[in-house]
Amino acid sequence: EIIRTLQDFCVHQGISTHMECTGLDLVLDGDKVSGLVGYWRETGRFVLFKTKAIILATGGGGKAWKVTSNSWEYTGDGLGMAYRAGAELIDMEFTQFHPTGMVWPPSVKGILVTEGVRGDGGILLNSEGERFMFNYIPEKFASETADTEEEASRWLDGDRDARRPPELLTRDVVARAIKKEVEADRGSPNGGAFLDIASRRSADFIKKKLPSMYHQFKELAEIDITEEPMEVGPTLHYFMGGIRVNSDSQQTNIPGLFACGECAGGMHGANRLGGNSLSDLLVFGKLAGDGAANYINSLTDQLDCSNEDVSKILKAATDILNREEGKNPYLVHEELQSILQTYVSIVRTGEELASGLEKLQALKTDINEVFAHASAQFNPGWNEALDLKNLIITAEAVTRAALIREESRGAHTRLDFTGERDEGLEYNIIIKKTTSGMSAEKIQRDSPPKELADIAFASLKELEGDNLGA
Structure with missing residues (x-):
């Protein structure tokens, strides 16, 4: 009902809506967002959106697992696009x-x-x-x-x-x-x-x-x-982790790139309580909109989309169509799902995670060789192949972060490291792109304000009795 209401509002406000249009990659001008290349899934036509700011609200990446409540479009698109552009991911080990x-x-x-x-x-x-x-x-x-x-x-x-x-x-x-x-x-x-x-x-x-x-x-x-x-x-069901954003503006470490909802990380910590996602969307969606508007109003630079950068994105997408032979994208996706379901599931061990990571690394070769030799129009195999580049980033990020967090906390359970460790509260795991590939590292976590800490660590009776701070 919320989506229908928003769609109706957009139509009456004259806001353009592009249905069944999928983002391929972000375009930067220097270190700032300047556009996004996308395509219509039915026709295969490409489109370049030139913009001063982008808000990603693309959800999680549940389709990396064989058994998921997520629908077909949850392929980690926002996570993949943000990562390739240089944005950081946070708390990716916490998958619910x-x-x-x-x-x-x-x-x-x-x-x-x-x-x-x-x-x-x-x-x-x-x-x-x-x-x-x-x-x-x-x-x-x-x-x-x-x-x-x-x-x-x-x-x-x-x-x-x-x-x-x-x-x-x-x-x-x-x-x-x-x-x-x-x-x-x-x-x-x-x-x-x-x-x-x-x-x-x-x-x-x-x-x-x-x-x-x-x-x-x-x-x-x-x-x-x-x-x-x-x-x-x-x-x-849900990713607690996602793109790292400023909690007030929802801006990433890339100027002009904002994220909210499930694709943004950090809101729910190690575990999300049922029903909290909807309020998350409403509150932080509003903050992201305000943050993007304030950023645009303060921007003095004239931004442009490099023809060279756009051409690279288009070539990477059309190479899949132009190959005469290669790997079947559906079979590659099934293999990826099997790896995650087996090695990065509800209960994890370091040995299993390391094996899963090794298999994901090997699978990258197959992903680079997928083909869907036909027209771009009405070509679901091509759609599947394009989704894989985001799914593999999502899968690798979750696995690397889970391997580093050597404790059991919230939705992340390690059989070889049972129970929570005090030091586990002191850090977050950050995923980022480097010249040598994906890196995962612990960073010191800022202490929350006292009033928030009081709420976070209060019992139900204290919350119901409103005795906090007494």
Whole structure:
């Protein structure tokens, strides 16, 4: 609804909208953004946008994984374009796996099952019928989480003295719990867990409160969730990391380049709470717009787009069409997804990450040799090939950052470095382009203002009682 409203507003304000137009690369004049080369996916026609500022709001790169809730366009375009232009990426190791994605049938694997199912009373069961989340309550959440079914039911009925059900623990905790149940041979038939709301709520309640979920399972899996449980499992959902920006203006280290939303990093730290992405978009989208406008108003330089730079971008894109033979882009994408799903998944080890990085490095050769020999018009193979250059940057950045962070924090879990380390709070991992390739390094993190730190480290009772600073 927000997108429809914005589209309607743009039309009535006379703002140009370019549907199905994909960015290829940024153009710089010296160190400043001066334009962007894009193309229309249907016709294959190129377009050059000359501009004084660009706001990237391209989302994450979930299509680098085999199982993801992300739709086809989440190929890390903004991350790749910004990186190639010299912008820094931050916190890329923190990738969120939502605990409840569809697992069957295979054609819909990964499609999101909303948190609302658990919020309205749905419970997670293993193949033995056990409500297993009571076995996975982390110590740091124990004071806020119900440890009996009776207390969990009271919370659902509105008892303010009761603690939250364990199914509503943070996404990383629930996702890891489902993974462990599957590994212990207590998973559902298709490699997940059972999400049951049918035994907890009436059919009328479910249809009224969860109409989209009711129709989703009815149409895609031929399951009536008012009568039987759903099968769900972890799915790559969201990037906490992204392009490094100034928190006030949303500007990157490249003058004129701004980013907001999921493609910008740093807002959610190591883990995002459910529902916070929408408010992130609204608040920081506004800040990015204000920042870009202020930058343009202060700009005195006349910017230009070099014909040589534009020609290089066009040649790189059309070389794929002009090759007589090469690698199939669809098969290369499948291989990339397999590497990430296997070596850079929910739970990681240094050995697996190093192996994954080695395989990604080898895959770069194949990506440089992909071809889609045909017209640029209506050529999805060419679209796929162009997306790969951003997916490989995204995949490598996540893997390198995950290898460096030798602790478990938020959505980043290392089996060889269990638990959080105090020094882990003191740094961020920055990814940037160098003459020798991609570099990843730790940088000292600034301490947050006291009032923000008080909120960040407060308990739920302190927040609800508004006793901060007392």
